[in-house]
Amino acid sequence: MCCHGAQMIEVGSSTRWTRCLQRLSLSTVATKTNGREATPTLGASARRFLCGRRRDKEVAALVALVLLAAQQPTIAATSSPQPAAAPPSQQPAASPPSPQPGAAPPSPQPNAAAPAPPPPAAAPSPQNDDTTKEEKTTVPATVVGGEQLESVLGIEALSSTGDDMGRIVDIIVDRTGQVRAAIIDFGGFLGMGSRKIAVDWRSLHFDPKKAGAVVVNLTKDQLRVAPVYKAAEPVVMIGGPGVKP
């Protein structure tokens, strides 16, 4: 097998090699300690790319990714989502119209009490109300105030005692659409030495009073011994409903 078990990401298509790319770039810091400037890496990403079995799919996925990502206006959530003819959940999460990871549930959920349920629902934009169109088709939509919703990607994860546990970098969803785990980039200094760990979604608590952070029901010790998340292999999701720190 050409590709080592690169951490695959659910969001943004099944390209193994893209995670390798990030790891390759770590050598820039490593080589800096020898006094030379950041020597770059290309690594065998190209080599891996060419010898991967699912090459064609990955090429197409990459091209689609780059094109779609380049169209993405800004990362800030204020950009108007592209008027989606299909419900947003059917996009293969290659380019979410908002910065949320592609964890959209199958249908938009009524979202009055925002934070507690699984990820903030990708509410279709009010433009889908279609009142301006001739054919008068109506699409159900939900409008929620912007300050009640938050994007979960990149927010800080804190322990119950307030220690910094890293940031959420991905959300793992099973085939029925239920959110199972969040991937947290744990530890490290300036990006060096961090490990990606899958934490069971039920161990995460969103505090309505604390925006921009999520509380993890685990201690640092419990988290650090977790195995690293690799998408191709059985995922070990740390925590669960009954875990006490």
Add this chain to the structure above:
Amino acid sequence: MSDFLGARLLSRKSPREAARPSAGPSPGNRQRTGSPVPSLSSLRALDWFVFFLADVQTGFGAFVSVYLTTQKWTQTDIGLVLTVGAFVGLVGQIPGGAIVDATRSARWVGAVAVAAVGISAFALAVAPVFVVVFASRILQAGASCVLGPAIVAISLGLVGHRRISARLGRNAAFASVGSGLAAAGMGACAYYISDRAAFILVASMTVPALFALFHIRTHEIDPTKAHGGVAKPEHRNAMAGLLSLFEIRPLMIFAGCIALFQLANAAMLPLAASMMTLRSSQFATVLVATSIVAPQLIVALLAPWVGRKAEQWGRRPLLVLCFVALAIRGLLFAFLINPYLLMAAQLLDGVSGAALAVLVPLIIADVAGSTGHFNLAQGAVGCAVGVGASISTTLAGYVSDRFDSPTAFLMMAGFGLLGLTAAGLAMPETRPSASENDPSARD
């Protein structure tokens, strides 16, 4: 001044020819026909230029991925952007060297490159959207390909080949202090303020860097010396020049040794840092931070010493020392469990780093200095280094996933031992005055 140039061109044939005692400048009239002594303020300005530049370059390492994560980028996009930057930085080494070779004023090339790095850092800090970040990574990677040879060219232009060894030691010391302080400063900034503030901090270091660069007095940089002492290279075409470099055996052997070094070394720090995070709960971040910053301080202490000893003892003993430190470090990482001991073993990285920071430009100057393609040679070796580093991280990642981390460390120690053998057996001594006693034959 034409007298001066003429005398220098005569002694510039090749290291071996120059080493033969000739009716060249004797110590008595060396001051008349030798190089002008650069002023102290130019030397100090070069020190600070190297310092601030290292500050700026520190921000573009693994920290970019942390910063982009906080800006809500997906891992896919981050990986793509980083890889493109790495690719440009690898492929651009040779053209970068050729550019510095082709221009007469290494200072202006350096200034343009520093400005490009500053612009890319500010762009990254202010507008982290995909297109902007993509462009900024490419720009910064390209600029750093030029800056490496440019700094060595400016140093050579200022002090000449005789004193370049000590000068490179000093450069390495200032660069590592700069990057260590920048790493510490960025960490503190990211902790207390925000990640974006850390980026703006390193971006603002380009201003003092440019300031210091323009304090180096132009007339003190001798363009002939900066290009290795030939007024015109024998091959006008960069491609022909590159091919001619392949014929220089010591250069090829050295490039192979350094590629082996990076093959062993590049993945050691990330893997060890990951081990530290795994094995220590309370102080993992502090340990990783120390293992990044402390070797820089060791480089700062050792590099001037290495610079002096490279003139006294020759280059080979220090190259061997470098590989020995690497192999020991790999073995220690494979067998140690305690994260504190891991951090102590990481300090050996400072030893190898100090040795290499001085020896790489020095040996290249020794063997390729008189071809007129000195900077191209630096670019070519930089390319080999980059290839070695890339393969290293990929291979180590594969082995540590497939088997486990100690196996990966053992494999890297094995590469280190291979490099040690190559350096010990195949690498010749390149110090120019090794074969003769006249210290004034080469300047």
